[in-house]
Amino acid sequence: MRHGTSETSDKICEVNLGVLEDLIGYHLRMAQEAAFLAFAREAGLIDLKPGHFSILELIDKNPGITQTVLGKANGRNKSSLTPVLDELVRNGFVQRQRVEGNRRAYSLTLTQSGRGALRRLLNVATRHEQRMARIVGQKNVQRLVQLLNQLTSGLAEE
Amino acid sequence: MRHGTSETSDKICEVNLGVLEDLIGYHLRMAQEAAFLAFAREAGLIDLKPGHFSILELIDKNPGITQTVLGKANGRNKSSLTPVLDELVRNGFVQRQRVEGNRRAYSLTLTQSGRGALRRLLNVATRHEQRMARIVGQKNVQRLVQLLNQLTSGLAEE
DNA sequence: TATTGTTATACTCTATAACTATA
DNA sequence: TATAGTTATAGAGTATAACAATA
Numbered sequence: 001m002r003h004g005t006s007e008t009s010d011k012i013c014e015v016n017l018g019v020l021e022d023l024i025g026y027h028l029r030m031a032q033e034a035a036f037l038a039f040a041r042e043a044g045l046i047d048l049k050p051g052h053f054s055i056l057e058l059i060d061k062n063p064g065i066t067q068t069v070l071g072k073a074n075g076r077n078k079s080s081l082t083p084v085l086d087e088l089v090r091n092g093f094v095q096r097q098r099v100e101g102n103r104r105a106y107s108l109t110l111t112q113s114g115r116g117a118l119r120r121l122l123n124v125a126t127r128h129e130q131r132m133a134r135i136v137g138q139k140n141v142q143r144l145v146q147l148l149n150q151l152t153s154g155l156a157e158e
Numbered sequence: 159m160r161h162g163t164s165e166t167s168d169k170i171c172e173v174n175l176g177v178l179e180d181l182i183g184y185h186l187r188m189a190q191e192a193a194f195l196a197f198a199r200e201a202g203l204i205d206l207k208p209g210h211f212s213i214l215e216l217i218d219k220n221p222g223i224t225q226t227v228l229g230k231a232n233g234r235n236k237s238s239l240t241p242v243l244d245e246l247v248r249n250g251f252v253q254r255q256r257v258e259g260n261r262r263a264y265s266l267t268l269t270q271s272g273r274g275a276l277r278r279l280l281n282v283a284t285r286h287e288q289r290m291a292r293i294v295g296q297k298n299v300q301r302l303v304q305l306l307n308q309l310t311s312g313l314a315e316e
Numbered sequence: 317t318a319t320t321g322t323t324a325t326a327c328t329c330t331a332t333a334a335c336t337a338t339a
Numbered sequence: 340t341a342t343a344g345t346t347a348t349a350g351a352g353t354a355t356a357a358c359a360a361t362a
Contacts (some may be wrong), residue, residue, distance in 0.1 A: 015223070015227065016219040017215075017231070018216070018218065018219035019280065019283075020212055023287055024193070024290050024299065024306075025193050025197055025283065025290070027306035027310065028186070028189060029194070030306070030310040031186060031307075031313075032187060032190035033233065034310045034314060035186050035313060037313075038313050039183055051329080054184065057177060058173065058175070058176070060176065061175070062174050065173070066343075066344090067343070067344060068342085068343060068344075069173065072173075075188065075191065076329090077331055078343075078344065079330090079331070079332080079345075079346080080329075080330055080331070082345060102338085102343080103337080103338060103339085103343095104337065104343040104344070105338095105343050122177065125177075125181065125183065129181055129182060131313075132309060132312075133182070135309055135313065136305050136309055143305075144182060144185075144302075145181075145182055147294050147298060147301075147302050147305075148182075148185035148186060148188070148189040149185050149188075150293055150294050151189040151192065151193065151290060152185065152188040152189045152192045154290075154292075154293030154294075155196050155290070156192060209351090225320075226319085226321075234354090235355085236320075236322090237354070237355080238353055239321090240322060240323085242352095257320095260319090260320080260361080260362075261320095261360080262320040262321070262361045263361095264320080
């Protein structure tokens with residue numbers, strides 16, 4: 001929290017942020033954007049997309065998951081998932097198989113190559129997380145994650 | 159942090175989140191999304207857009223600011239700002255005036271009506287912040303803001 | 317030449333609704 | 340009728356590059 005005009009300004013900021021300075025919402029947006037951009041840049045270096053990470057991980061940890069369930073777990077509409085999965089299948093990372101006993105649904109699994117892509121994304125993510133942990137301080141990571149998780153769960157209610 | 163299969167599951171989640179469970183990046187995305195949606199919904203009730211809040215506040219606290227500077231303060235390219243400002247001017251919230259001594263630039267200020275809109279958005283934002291403060295616990299708010307701010311600044315380097 | 321703002325354009329990510337094929 | 344996934348479509352929100360006016 002900073003009061004009055006920023007005498008000990010952060011250099012870039014001759015600009016007065018007003019009330020934004022103290023808002024969770026504002027800082028959440030800025031931090032998320034910075035983190036996403038950093039991750040996307042690193043993932044781009046190995047020709048993988050940041051949005052593919054959670055999907056590949058969810059399929060890996062829940063082999064046979066269907067698209068609707070995957071969409072919900074990822075917080076996205078099933079229709080948003082179709083083109084992403086099309087791409088992942090085209091890349092040879094994901095396999096769609098009809099579910100036995102329910103021929104409407106697809107059962108999703110990773111291919112060998114998909115597991116490789118996930119491993120590479122995991123490397124990127126791990127380095128990215130280590131960098132963020134260094135920034136906020138190792139001992140604060142769990143605390144931060146817990147606060148964010150509380151926020152997400154709490155806001156979902158009602 | 160949760161280990162093993164979630165016996166005390168959060169109900170929605172029969173899905174195993176794998177490593178995502180412990181990632182700052184993942185929780186940052188989820189929390190930001192939840193917070194943004196909640197704020198957007200409330201702002202929508204008074205026919206205002208969430209993206210207008212920071213812009214109105216920045217103009218209010220920095221009267222006469224130019225578009226390029228405003229864009230930087232808001233973390234957006236100046237070209238992204240043009241249509242937003244067009245809209246705010248059309249709504250009668252913002253005034254563009256040529257800068258004396260530099261006839262390329264515009265000096266931005268709020269109109270009376272713009273200050274009204276900002277006040278209404280501020281009411282929404284304040285209620286929203288109070289809700290989030292309740293969720294994470296009053297005493298943790300400053301801590302959370304500080305951690306997020308550290309993250310943003312730290313990631314901006316390099 | 318450099319800067320301020322605008323325009324043309326395009327890309328990413330997302331959702332809603334209507335559709336198909338099953339159930 | 341209801342469900343799983345696809346398609347058509349649209350809308351935010353953003354950026355890059357080329358441009359006109361001005362410096």
